[in-house]
Amino acid sequence: MTCQNYQDLMMGYLDDELSSEQRRTFEEHLESCEGCRSEFEQFKKLKRITDSVQLAEPEDEMWQKYWGGVYNRFERGIGWILMSVAGIALLIYGGFKAVEAIVKDPTVGLMLKIGILAFIGGVAILFVSILRERLYFWKRDRYKDVQK
Ligand SMILES: [Zn+2]
Incomplete structure (x- = not known):
């Protein structure tokens, strides 16, 4: 195999997609080849960056982790309720x-x-819509706790 072949294997190696035979020859080559080793280091750095970008994407999971604590959810729930009730009252009063x-x-x-x-x-409709969405997610979150 040429160095180019090994460099083609790098992504697969990092993604854990190679056979154990391939992994072994790849590792052996890295031991003996300075060029591929530094190339591999670059790849590893790149992979770490792309991985962290991918981790940031599933927003649901991130929010769940962040707001997973009972206190956080309680705080948020109270915050939403207070804001919603006050907002609706103000909206109705101000609207009239x-x-x-x-x-x-x-x-x-x-x-x-x-x-x-x-x-x-329009503002009133948007507000009610957002509020309904919040209540839906809030209920769903609590349901998830029951499931666990
Ligand atoms: Zn090489």
Whole structure:
């Protein structure tokens, strides 16, 4: 085998995809070949970087680890509930006030009134949607604990 052959094997070696026979000849070659050894070191560094990037990707797992503690989840749950309740209350109160003011104000044009109402409606819908999603995940997380 030439050095090029061995260098083709490097990724496979690092990914643990070689047969034990291949691993052995590969390791033997590294012992005797300075060029391939330094090339292999480079590959190892590169692999470590790509691995850490891949680990960062499954967000679900990361979040689960980070928020896996009971305290963290409790804190988050309370935070979400407080924020949601206060947010909804403020939204409803502010919404009514805004609508009242806009509708009563004769200087505000009809298009602007419709625009502002649509904006408030949009924000409210988004808020409820996010809240529903949160509650869903929260429930699902608790269900997972029961499963364990
Ligand atoms: Zn070599």
